[in-house]
Amino acid sequence: MNAYVFPGQGAQFSGMGLDLYEASPKAQELFEKANKLLGFAITDIMFEGSAEDLKQTKVTQPAIFLHSVILSQVLGEEFKPDLVAGHSLGEFSALVANGTLAFEDGLKLVHKRALAMQKACENQSSTMAAVLGLEDQIVEDVCQSIDGVVVPANYNCPGQLVISGATEAVKKACETLKEKGAKRAMILPVGGAFHSPLMEPAREELAQAISETHFNQPNCPIYQNVSTTAVTDPEAIKQNLIAQLTAPVKWTQTMQQMLADGMTSYTEVGPGKVLQGLLKKVDRRFPTNSASLPEKE
Template identity: 70%
Template sequence: MKAYIFPGQGAQFTGMGKDVYDNSELARSLFNRANEILGFDITKIMFEGSAEELKQTNVTQPAIFIHSVALFKSLGESAKPEMVAGHSLGEISALVANEVLSFEDALQLVSKRAQAMQKACESTPSTMAAILGLEDELVEAVCADVDGVVVAANYNCPGQLIISGELSAVEEACERLKERGAKRALILPVGGAFHSPLMEPAREELATAIENTTFNTPSCPIYQNVSTTAVSDPAEIKKNLLFQLTAPVKWTQSVQNMLADGATEFIEVGPGKVLQGLVKKVSRDAVTSSATV
């Protein structure tokens, strides 16, 4: 069974999507349509922008989505997913791949999501940090013992957990986790505390947009970050997508469930190869590849 997986924030790079744009007429039409929907030339930023420009949440999220979906659509009839998943933002790309959302509706949701998250980031000094080499349970216990908001945010693969929260609480947790034997406890260059309770204002803002968007019956199940299991009910997909903003990304558990349900190949669609590396850390025997036009 072929599982198509879609990356999230952090996969961006200058020049992203240019090869897809050059090699596919369909992709070019989607890039141009995206510029119209967003009201600015995001294609130019993707192809020529600096790392600093691409790092802004309101640019990063649409850019990764556009790259991923344009690439997927360019694969044509050869792309027949039997299951899909996306890491954080990538979940919306996955919902286009399994026909739950149209490209236009999904891009508008991505843009609103990015703006709402950016706003939430600006209201409280907050950050995320990568913790390597410790058991998930130990990281969770240390976070729970720190004053202030700091929680497990991304279960990326065994031995790699991202924490998220108020700046001072994340710094305190990092120090304590180093004392408990973490190989690394590294503050990440991100805009704020994604997938934590500090994103509650963004969740409230996005609720109306999601509620007013048409969610169709999927062509294949999606393994969502919140539930980690196969979901095919549009109402449940909608609910999980909203709660994802304040809940952790359970990528490890999602990959484990996809493997248990028969996934034989994981095809990463979008910029970079981060997800292939994470899948390999969940199962060394998993077959992975990058989609190319």
């Protein structure tokens, strides 16, 4: 059971994708197609832009998507997933990788998602915070006790949960969580309250775009952030993808389910090694690896 997993926002780095572009004519073709579809040269920002340039949500999301998807497409015969999953944004990469979405449709949806989320972030002062060293239940209870919008957003691994919401509510929750014994409760440098009710305007915009996009029958199951279980029905995939914007990313539970279902290999496809590190905290005995750049064609 070969699992391929795809990272989300935060995995970007300056120079990302340049090695792919230089190594593969197919990668060059897909990157140039992306530039035309997006209406701007995202390759210039990916290959030469600063870390600050890459931090803009409208750039970050398509950049990570492109790095992940193009790498999966140039792996050739080596790429044989039995199951896929993606962390937040990475779910779109996974859906192209398993044939549910065409490359062009996936990129258009990611671009739409990024712009809608950017707009929602500008509507209200909001943020996210990482909480380390507490049981999930304690974090959930504290969030419920705070006046204002603050909710669990990313269940990344045991002892690491990200909360999301209105800025003052998140700050208050961090203070309370430290009193409860959190090793750390720190505000993250993000654009807004992803995976919280404050993303509702973005969810509505994305729902419209997803409803108008053709989803194929996947060639292998995807374990989605909302359901945490294997999904193959295109309509269910659509609904989970829409719900994801305002619902928590249940990554810990997803990894536990994939292990329970018989996953035997775990390959991260895209920039960084964040997801490998998270799985090690779920089950450190399990081997992980990164998809490697193929030989020059």
